[in-house]
Amino acid sequence: MRIPCPYCGARDAHEFAYLGDATVTRPDPAAPDAEDTFFDYVYLRDNPAGPHSEWWYHASGCRQWVRVARDTRTHAILGTELARKPAGDAA
Amino acid sequence: MTHILDTLPLTRLPAPGSYGRTGAPGVTVALREDVAAATLVARRGAGVRLADVVQARFGLTLSDGPRMAGDDALAVLGTGPGRWLTLAQTRPGLAAELASTLDGLAAVTDQSDANILFEINGPRVLDLLAKGATIDLDPEVFRPGDVAVTAIAHVGVTLWRPGEEIAYRALVARSFAPAFARFLIAGGAEYGIGWSRRG
Ligand SMILES: [Zn+2]
Numbered sequence: 204m205r206i207p208c209p210y211c212g213a214r215d216a217h218e219f220a221y222l223g224d225a226t227v228t229r230p231d232p233a234a235p236d237a238e239d240t241f242f243d244y245v246y247l248r249d250n251p252a253g254p255h256s257e258w259w260y261h262a263s264g265c266r267q268w269v270r271v272a273r274d275t276r277t278h279a280i281l282g283t284e285l286a287r288k289p290a291g292d293a294a
Numbered sequence: 295m296t297h298i299l300d301t302l303p304l305t306r307l308p309a310p311g312s313y314g315r316t317g318a319p320g321v322t323v324a325l326r327e328d329v330a331a332a333t334l335v336a337r338r339g340a341g342v343r344l345a346d347v348v349q350a351r352f353g354l355t356l357s358d359g360p361r362m363a364g365d366d367a368l369a370v371l372g373t374g375p376g377r378w379l380t381l382a383q384t385r386p387g388l389a390a391e392l393a394s395t396l397d398g399l400a401a402v403t404d405q406s407d408a409n410i411l412f413e414i415n416g417p418r419v420l421d422l423l424a425k426g427a428t429i430d431l432d433p434e435v436f437r438p439g440d441v442a443v444t445a446i447a448h449v450g451v452t453l454w455r456p457g458e459e460i461a462y463r464a465l466v467a468r469s470f471a472p473a474f475a476r477f478l479i480a481g482g483a484e485y486g487i488g489w490s491r492r493g
Contacts, residue, residue, distance in 0.1 A: 264374075267374060
């Protein structure tokens with residue numbers, strides 16, 4: 204599988220570390236219902252057959268987090284974007 | 295043919311000489327330790343001013359992609375968004391010079407002792423690199439001035455093509471350099487390797 208990194212170009216999946224679902228947000232640990240929301244966050248994940256949004260870290264390349272849209276049935280990559288804009292703005 | 299690797303300690307770099315097939319070498323490798331290096335990381339919101347100052351002071355255009363500018367005297371390579379690697383063969387005080395010139399615009403970190411530079415040339419250089427690289431190094435794809443932070447033979451490298459010639463430079467972390475050297479010798483033995491050290 205090749206992932207088109209927005210900075211580096213097409214790279215082998217071995218260059219990346221996989222984090223997982225990019226659609227979930229870590230709950231507030233100080234909230235009164237934190238125990239329940241963390242249970243959902245940690246254990247109750249969707250397992251979609253089809254397009255999925257995921258975090259991949261380009262560990263052997265530009266060392267940036269990349270949001271990857273991947274079809275879980277075919278491994279087709281539908282799009283990628285950097286998790287954050289470069290600190291150097293329009294350099 | 296690669297008897298050198300049977301006796302060379304895993305932590306040592308090979309001595310200068312010829313390895314593998316005899317005759318004109320298909321690949322020549324020169325190790326350089328006389329190159330000053332420093333990383334630049336643009337401070338938040340300072341990217342445009344940083345590019346202006348680098349242009350004015352050093353005459354180099356900071357690329358916003360994986361491209362290089364400059365030459366052996368002073369080069370700047372794009373390694374990530376807002377990140378560059380600067381290399382200089384004639385400026386031992388490179389990091390200090392950059393730090394004072396770019397104060398407030400970029401974080402500057404001296405990397406001069408962190409890496410070893412491999413100059414990899416010769417008519418069979420692409421055949422050798424193809425055994426370890428996962429990126430497309432076809433000369434029409436990986437063009438003069440192109441840079442890639444990648445892995446070759448599972449060793450992290452910053453690889454670039456300085457010019458029109460089919461020749462490459464690879465910067466490898468010092469502690470991984472013996473492993474990268476072993477890849478070059480094992481993979482290049484069938485083409486014959488001329489090995490030298492400079493600096
Ligand atoms: Zn990348």
